[in-house]
Amino acid sequence: MPSLEPPGDSSAPQARRDAPHLAALDALRGLAIVLVVIGHYLPGRVVGDPLAQVLRPWAVGGVVLFFLLSGFLIGRNLAHGNSTIGYALRRVFRILPAYWGSLVLLILLHRLILKETDFGSPRDTFFNALLLQDFGNAPLFNPAFWTLLIEAKFYILAPFLVLGGKRVIQFAPYLAIVANGAILARRAEASNLLTYLTFCFLGMNFELWYRKKLSSKTLSLLVVCAAISIGIYSPYYNIGLTLFGLINGGLLALGLSYGPHLRLQAFIFIGALSYSWYLYHGGLGYPLMTGLETSHWLASPLISTVIGVVVTLFAAWLSYRLIEQPGISLGRRLEKRALNMNWRAVPERS
DSSP, X not given: OOOOSOTTTTTXXXXXXXXXXXXXXXXXXXXXXXXXXHHHHSBTTTBOTTHHHHHTHHHHHHHHHHHHHHHHHHXXXXXXXXXXXXXXXXXXXXXXXXXXXXHHHHHHIIIIXXXXXXXXXXXXXXXXXXXXXXXXXXXXXXXXXXXXXXXXXXHHHHHHHHHHOHHHHXXXXXXXXXXXXXHHHHHSSXXXXXXXXXXXXXXXXXXXXXXXXXXXXXHHHHHHHHHXXXXXXXXXXXXXXXHHHHHHHHHHHHHHHSGGGOOOHHHHHHHHHHHHHHHHHHHTHHHHHHHHHHSTTOOOHHHHXXXXXXXXXXXHHHHIIIIIHHHHHHHHHHHHHHXXXXXXXXXXXX
């Protein structure tokens, strides 16, 4: 889908108009990571049942919101006619540098500090570095990395959906739901990939709705079907995830409709750090909190959790400033160079 428009010109006015609304989406990204951290850090550690049962679905609910936002933003990126090369470069340099940084920290932490000499074998490191753990039957260095495997597959599929047009994007969530139902009926277990890809595809439909190419009624039906499907297909917190599917859809619609009025600065700041915080909150946070609670410090779960939040958030800030931002800037420079080369290669029309 290479664009023949001069790079940087066609989408700039649209980007300026969208800026307030996208700031609201940054706040939603901040909310998503806060939900993930609460759902992972508090239940069973700081709070017990029955409150723990209420909070446990929050982690997956935050992940669902991440997938919705990803679907919208990827759909928006592709809808603006960006070249395939530019799209690929942006995704690679947006995701991999910070991810590789977290891998290095995990290997150092487990081998040098925790003395796990079998952690991070060359083979496992290779498959983890390329996000091919499922193909290489390699263990996840960080359990939270399962979402990145789904994101990577969505990044590959999204351009083909856009190439297929509005109807293909509109029916993609339904196709994923039906296919997942067939898998559930055949092996008595739904596909985790299809369960969450449904929300990536749903996010792309929000992008169509935002551009007034999809009716509110059609989008609402998609949201309801996706929310019901995750309650059926996910083995965790069935009714809780259905509620989060509905709530998250409403939040995204609210952010897109009233973005200029939803500029919550604290959540916008956390949203900027959300990817790195997601990478570090488990891989760094859990060993830190466990060490504080079992060492001679004997910190209470509440105190260790507060320290875990502060330390991992600071690590996320460092990662954002030193790795994420330079990586994103490099990806944009390479994209601009590639687009300029493609533009110069287009023969002049007589």
